[in-house]
Amino acid sequence: MARGKDIDGSVSVPTFYGKELRWKREEAGLSMEAFLKGSFYGKTYLSDIEHGERRMPLDLAQHADQKLGTDGFFERNCEVVRKARRGPHAAYFEKVLEAEKHAESIEEWCPINIPGLLQTAAYARTMVRSAHPTASDEWVEEKVTGRLARARLFEDDHATPEYWVILHETLIADSVLPPREMAEQLDRIVELAERRRVTPQIVPRTCGAHPLMAASIMVMVFPDAPPLIYTEASYSGDTVDDPALVKQYRKAYDRLRAVALSPKASLAMIKTAAEEYRNGKQRDRLE
Structure with missing residues (x-):
């Protein structure tokens, strides 16, 4: 599977995070179905995360790190994304x-x-x-x-x-x-x-x-x-x-x-x- 294009670091934090997930997934040669195997989430949910439209649950972040060998990157940044999505709200x-x-x-x-x-x-x-x-x-x-x-x-x-x-x-x-x-x-x-x-x-x-x-x-x-x-x-x-x-x-x-x-x-x-x-x-x- 071809590797995705470079990520624009100027985009919002959730969008950057989602693009990074998609980039790493495609770099590993995994389809959405293959990536999600062993998790409780579906393709629509994953697609929303990759487009920066949905937060990454902690268990799915841990699943991503294990599946993609990213040494805890997605788990470590999960809370940062959640705060960015929250914006000025409590x-x-x-x-x-x-x-x-x-x-x-x-x-x-x-x-x-x-x-x-x-x-x-x-x-x-x-x-x-x-x-x-x-x-x-x-x-x-x-x-x-x-x-x-x-x-x-x-x-x-x-x-x-x-x-x-x-x-x-x-x-x-x-x-x-x-x-x-x-x-x-x-x-x-x-x-x-x-x-x-x-x-x-x-x-x-x-x-x-x-x-x-x-x-x-x-x-x-x-x-x-x-x-x-x-x-x-x-x-x-x-x-x-x-x-x-x-x-x-x-x-x-x-x-x-x-x-x-x-x-x-x-x-x-x-x-x-x-x-x-x-x-x-x-x-x-x-x-």
Whole structure:
């Protein structure tokens, strides 16, 4: 098998790492199937790594070093690549950054703030600053830029996952932004909904006790892997893949969806709220 062309050292760390893996594999004369023999991974997974689109799990890095005789190179650099892929995001959010790009569907419930995938720059900036009041402006802007970049999932040229989000009514009734900026935030949700990129639902604050009152969760379903749950608090997050817990969370999410307003009624409520903020009105309660 012909050896691949020289690697451009100016590319991103994950891309360099992936190209190096492919280069070494081809230099050893191994097809993808031959390379993966003895591992638990498939060709698509390996292809994504070689193109810099997926992180290298530690066990596969160790497998590569053994198979290619690379003296621990891939294991040693595995964490460097993971950090590079993470960018400005927290370490505990790393799995989500990768998983959401490969998800077939994403279902999210946010009782406390509008989820990152839907945030405008003004909203994201306010959220980051509220959590890190002493951080530098440069650090905050790096976080905001990283958060906004996640919304590329909704661009026309992306194989968009089906995204369903349930929000509590207080998120649109009790603004954390000036009226004009809050109108823009709600307009963003409306715009995505009308482009059929997202399906929003609202849990009215008059509904009383309801499922998942004490948790914000993200449910990600994949075409080639088991579903994954992500739960988050102010300064920590956790991914859950235990089948029994995943099943319990998904049942709770379905029950929550049942008490929420319909997508049509929810979108109408968001539009009304946006218009009122735009006109400088802000009521204590949006009916």
